[in-house]
Amino acid sequence: MAxxxxxxxxxxxxxxxxxxxxxxxxxxxxxxxxxxLCLTCVLPFIYLAAKSISSNNAVLAKQxxxxxxxxxxxxxxxxxxxxxxxxxxxxSVIVTAIFTALGMIACTCAAYPLSKxxxxxxxxxxxxxxxxxxxxxxxxxxxxxxxxxxxxxxxxVLIWPLIYSPYNMLxxxxxxxxxxxxxxxxxxxxxxxSNLQILWHIVLxxxxxxxxxxxxxxxxxxxxxxxDNQYYIRSDSLKMVQYKLYQMVASATEAQTTTLxxxxxxxxxxxxxxxASIMFVxxxxxxxxxxxxxxxxxxAMVGAVKG
Amino acid sequence: MAxxxxxxxAVKVKTTWKNxxxxxxxxxxxxxxxxxxxxxxxYAAYPGLRMVFMNYKPAKGYxxxxxxxxxxxxxxxxDADFLRALRxxxxxxxxxxxVGTPIPIFLALLLNELRYPKFKKVSQTVLYLPHFLSWAIxxxxxxxxxxxxxxxxxxxxxxxxxxxxxxxxxxxxxxVTYLLVGVxxxxxxxxxxxxxxxxxxxxxxxEAAMIDGAGRWxxxxxxxxPGIKPTIITLLIINLGRVMNSNYERLAVFGNSQxxxxxxxxxxxxxxxxxxxxQFSMAxxxxxxxxxxxxxxxxxxxxxxxxxxxxxLL
Numbered sequence: 001m002a003x004x005x006x007x008x009x010x011x012x013x014x015x016x017x018x019x020x021x022x023x024x025x026x027x028x029x030x031x032x033x034x035x036x037l038c039l040t041c042v043l044p045f046i047y048l049a050a051k052s053i054s055s056n057n058a059v060l061a062k063q064x065x066x067x068x069x070x071x072x073x074x075x076x077x078x079x080x081x082x083x084x085x086x087x088x089x090x091x092s093v094i095v096t097a098i099f100t101a102l103g104m105i106a107c108t109c110a111a112y113p114l115s116k117x118x119x120x121x122x123x124x125x126x127x128x129x130x131x132x133x134x135x136x137x138x139x140x141x142x143x144x145x146x147x148x149x150x151x152x153x154x155x156x157v158l159i160w161p162l163i164y165s166p167y168n169m170l171x172x173x174x175x176x177x178x179x180x181x182x183x184x185x186x187x188x189x190x191x192x193x194s195n196l197q198i199l200w201h202i203v204l205x206x207x208x209x210x211x212x213x214x215x216x217x218x219x220x221x222x223x224x225x226x227x228d229n230q231y232y233i234r235s236d237s238l239k240m241v242q243y244k245l246y247q248m249v250a251s252a253t254e255a256q257t258t259t260l261x262x263x264x265x266x267x268x269x270x271x272x273x274x275x276a277s278i279m280f281v282x283x284x285x286x287x288x289x290x291x292x293x294x295x296x297x298x299x300a301m302v303g304a305v306k307g
Numbered sequence: 308m309a310x311x312x313x314x315x316x317a318v319k320v321k322t323t324w325k326n327x328x329x330x331x332x333x334x335x336x337x338x339x340x341x342x343x344x345x346x347x348x349x350y351a352a353y354p355g356l357r358m359v360f361m362n363y364k365p366a367k368g369y370x371x372x373x374x375x376x377x378x379x380x381x382x383x384x385x386d387a388d389f390l391r392a393l394r395x396x397x398x399x400x401x402x403x404x405x406v407g408t409p410i411p412i413f414l415a416l417l418l419n420e421l422r423y424p425k426f427k428k429v430s431q432t433v434l435y436l437p438h439f440l441s442w443a444i445x446x447x448x449x450x451x452x453x454x455x456x457x458x459x460x461x462x463x464x465x466x467x468x469x470x471x472x473x474x475x476x477x478x479x480x481x482x483v484t485y486l487l488v489g490v491x492x493x494x495x496x497x498x499x500x501x502x503x504x505x506x507x508x509x510x511x512x513x514e515a516a517m518i519d520g521a522g523r524w525x526x527x528x529x530x531x532x533p534g535i536k537p538t539i540i541t542l543l544i545i546n547l548g549r550v551m552n553s554n555y556e557r558l559a560v561f562g563n564s565q566x567x568x569x570x571x572x573x574x575x576x577x578x579x580x581x582x583x584x585x586q587f588s589m590a591x592x593x594x595x596x597x598x599x600x601x602x603x604x605x606x607x608x609x610x611x612x613x614x615x616x617x618x619x620l621l
Contacts, residue, residue: 026523030417031426037414038433040491044448047459051451062462110341113334120327129341132349134602138594140581141355145348164344195333224441227555231582246443246560249450253475253563271457278447285439293435300499 045282051275052076059271075276085277088241089284095158095240096222103163103218104211110164111172112199115180133166139231146232157232158240162222168214171302175210176203213299216292223285245281248274359592365585379592389593392576395569399485400550407490408543411497412535416527418498419505434495446560449488450475473565481566489557500542501535508534541612548608551601573597 046066051059055070063069079085113119114126136142142161143152151157180203188198204211229243252274328335355369359379363372383389414434421427437445452459453474461471474484512530521529555574562570573593581590 026420027422030420034414034417034421034426034430034434037494038430041433041436041495044452044459048448048451062457065459106341106344109337109339113331113338116331116334118322119331119334120322120324125338125342129345132345134605135598136349137352137356138591138598139577140587140591140594141352141358142348143582144355144587145352149347160344161348164341164348169341195331196337199337220439224439224443225556226441226443227559230559231578242441242443245441245447246556249443249447249560250562253450253454274447275451278444278451282440282444285444286436289436289439290432292439293432296435296439297499300496301503 045279045286048275048278048282052272052279053276054272056270056272059275075270075272076280078273079276079280084236085241085244085280087237088239088244089280091238092223092240092242095155096219099159099163099222100215100218102159103165103168103222104215106164107168107172107214107218108199108204110169111176112203114169115173115176129164129169130166143231152232153234153238155238158222158228161228163218165218165221168217171217171299172207172210172214175302176207180206209295209298210302213295213302216295217299220292220296241281245277248277356591356595358588359595361588363588363591365587379588380596383589383592383596386589388571388576388580389589391568392571392573392593396553396572396574397550399482399569399572400553402482402486403489404543404546404550406486407493407497408539408546410490410494412501412532412539414494415498415501415505415535416531418502419531420523420527431495431498434498436495437492438496440492442554442556442560445488445492446557449484449561453484475561476563476565478566478569481561482569485561485570488561500538504535504538505531540615544608544612548605549601551597551604 043066047064050066050068051064052075053071053073054064054068055072055074058064058069110129114122114129116122119125137145146152146157146161151160184202185198188202193201224242226240226243226246229239230246233239233243322330358369358372360374360376361369361372362375362378363369418427418431421430450458453461455461455473455476456465456471458474460474465471472480474480508531512534513526516526516530551573553572553574555578558570558572558575559578562575577590577594577597580586580593
């Protein structure tokens with residue numbers, strides 16, 4: 001295809017040789033623009049990685065750019081010795097795992113029945129299950145509700161309110177309606193299989209791709225969100241790692257911008273330790289990211305098709 | 308079971324609830340799970356909204372607080388903080404839309420023109436990355452890069468003899484930084500819908516254009532761009548419907564006392580007035596105002612999309 005294009009333009013353009021050159025120039029131009037944009041996504045992390053394994057003195061002397069200086073892993077050692085970030089990470093993993101498992105159950109329980117055209121009352125149920133996506137009571141009424149439910153300052157407040165997601169339900173419903181042929185279920189039905197048996201033995205095995213995608217939606221969503229930690233959680237031990245990172249930045253920002261003295265910021269959290277903490281929280285995502293990405297793109301496509 | 312078979316093909320005939328339940332009781336049982344969840348955690352909070360007509364005191368609860376009619380709304384529309392938060396939310400969300408819409412389109416066009424599949428794949432993977440990072444990570448990275456004097460960019464500027472730029476500590480600079488980081492976070496992921504739109508454009512159009520001597524830029528302008536026009540319009544409408552939303556995490560992580568003039572938006576107002584100052588009624592009224600306008604905008608967006616012949620959003 002690419003070659004065809006070149007040949008064609010060569011033929012039709014009066015000034016053949018120049019056209020080819022122009023084409024190459026535009027290719028190069030496109031690649032330069034894309035490379036620059038990619039660098040904005042990569043370089044910040046290389047800089048932080050370099051900083052996190054440099055000595056504090058080299059960093060304070062502003063000698064570290066993209067290559068570490070006086071390599072030392074002290075910051076990571078003290079991160080692990082201090083333990084609070086590591087504990088928070090473990091806690092985040094647990095919360096995310098529970099959240100994802102329960103979320104998939106809730107999602108399937110909603111999407112499978114609603115994917116059936118014959119279901120009586122389908123419209124009413126769909127409406128009831130979609131309204132919360134467009135209209136929420138807001139922060140304070142929710143806060144008071146969770147307070148009445150004894151959920152404040154409780155790990156489960158990070159889980160229960162969010163495990164049913166109308167958006168994910170729509171994606172799953174759309175997927176089920178478009179990929180599982182009705183005839184398959186009908187024949188199972190004729191053989192006397194019940195709805196639950198059909199779900200378990202036929203529908204779910206055929207839905208593995210969407211289950212993987214939605215599990216990742218759930219997991220990444222929970223892993224990255226932290227505002228609810230601030231709203232509903234008081235105890236330090238119940239806060240997720242993203243919130244800890246946020247607290248660190250917020251205090252460093254305030255220290256620097258209110259006093260405008262670098263010394264204050266440096267004493268709040270040492271530079272290198274800050275960089276190491278950011279890397280510590282970022283690395284898990286970057287490791288599983290290439291795997292994530294593939295499924296996410298698929299999910300975004302299914303989601304684009306209206307339910 | 309046997310009965311259900313006979314009733315199935317006859318779609319027009321109304322199944323009675325009794326028959327439907329007999330046939331599909333397991334499905335209704337499954338539905339109980341999500342229904343219980345939305346009732347317990349979403350709908351159960353709705354009655355709490357009545358506090359917008361009360362002068363709610365946390366110590367007295369709903370029963371002990373007095374009803375004040377529309378006083379709370381009168382109060383918030385005179386509240387300078389609220390008006391500032393509303394102005395900032397609208398201005399910054401519109402700016403997000405204006406800056407954030409063309410760039411993914413432009414990127415999608417570039418990616419589409421790229422002839423080396425490997426290069427394309429790698430750059431897509433890299434450009435999608437920010438979408439998967441939390442605002443805590445993005446904010447702390449931005450802080451490392453943009454803060455005064457010891458941020459990387461300012462170190463580079465001063466090394467080259469320039470003067471340190473207050474990217475995050477002066478409100479106008481902050482506004483630009485805030486918007487550009489937002490664009491940076493969404494630009495890669497935003498291309499997905501457009502790229503999907505581009506693949507559905509017929510190849511014959513391109514061939515015909517090539518035979519007529521249209522160069523690469525002309526084809527981009529006259530074929531690809533009009534080809535994804537429906538996608539552009541739909542996404543634009545969806546995003547217009549969200550113009551009242553504000554992202555607390557993004558605002559909080561970019562906040563500092565020097566830039567409050569601009570950073571103070573509705574999400575910050577609700578959090579600080581509500582959980583900070585315990586002005587529960589005011590915070591809830593502002594939240595309700597935001598939700599109601601949001602719902603109206605979504606409904607309008609849906610109508611509008613249908614009017615233009617696009618598929619609706621609802």
